[in-house]
Amino acid sequence: MKKASLLMMLGALLLLGLFQFPLWNIMLGAPQYPEPLGINIFINGLEGQSEFDLQNIDGLNHYIGMKTLPKPEDMWEFSVFPLVIGGMALLGFLLGVFGLLGKIGARWFLGWLILMTVLGVLGMYDFNAWMIDYGTNLDPNAIMKLQNPDGTPMSYKPPLLGHKQLLNFDAYSYPRLGGYLMGFGMVLTFFAYLVGRKKEYQN
Template identity: 65%
Template sequence: MKKAGIIMIIGCLMLLGLFKFPLWNIMLGAPQYPDPLGMNIFIDGIKGVKEFDIQNIDGINHYIGMKKIPKPDQMWEFSVFPIVIGSMVALGVIIGILGVFKKVSPYWFLGWLGVMAVLGILGMQDFNNWLTEYGTDLNPHAIMKMTYPDGTPMTYKPPLFGHQKMLNFNVDSYPAAGAYLMFFGMLLTLVAFFLGIKKSHKKQLL
């Protein structure tokens, strides 16, 4: 159980990477922008990949009636997510330490992973809802009013994952370094669970 507990601790600590690295990345490329514009989504705010990317994206969006990219204090998620991640890291480390000293069973590792997975799914759903609102709640007095062939107003929801063509822009949306660190950390907690179970079964056979 000692090795399983240590792996559990390491896995949980990897989530601290979310405080440093972006969780998601969205890039916009077009003929007039040979150097694509991009924004990195962190757990505490949205930043441009380059210094003036956010300003340029807001400028483009203004013409088609999209809102400005929100500041950290304009979305409750940017205040809550750091607290949630920090709390889950602390809880996971405590469970891992208890595992090292054989005070809890490996199923506590699995329980932590289950809670983290549910929180991750809820977070992705919330992110997708924001993208939907961001791309569909348009200013009716916008300078440019684009429509689909049937006459309905065009929407500009960026993809949650993958590539999408919007007007003359190619939009790519993919996980960033923080998401990969989180995934690998959660994978380590699963490894810790199976290692702990294997160790427990060996003891029962002796």
């Protein structure tokens, strides 16, 4: 179980990268912006990819009635997510230690992975729900009121993943380094489970 436990510990510790690196990124490109505008999404707040990106995005959003981008104190997620990630990293590391000591089996590693997957899916669902609210609940008194061809109000929701055309903007939404580290950590924990189970069967 030594190798499996070390993989479990490393996989859990990779979650801590989310405290340093962005989880996700949304880019907005248009002909009038030689340098695309970008939002880096951390587990505890938002940052512009460049110095004035958040300010410029809020300025554009004002014309179509979108809310200003949230500050950390505006969303409970920015307070809860760091606690969840820190707690899961600590739990995973401790499971690895207990595995090294022979106190638990590989199924505990799989249990951690399942729990982390469920939390990740819930986090993505919450992120998408926030973008739906952000892109559809517009100020009726906005300067610009654009409609779809069928007369319904146009939605400016960015894509959860991939590319979407928003008026003359191309919006791109993809994971960043923190998200990739988290994903790689989860892959390592899956291998920890497989290696541990193989060792248990051999014994």
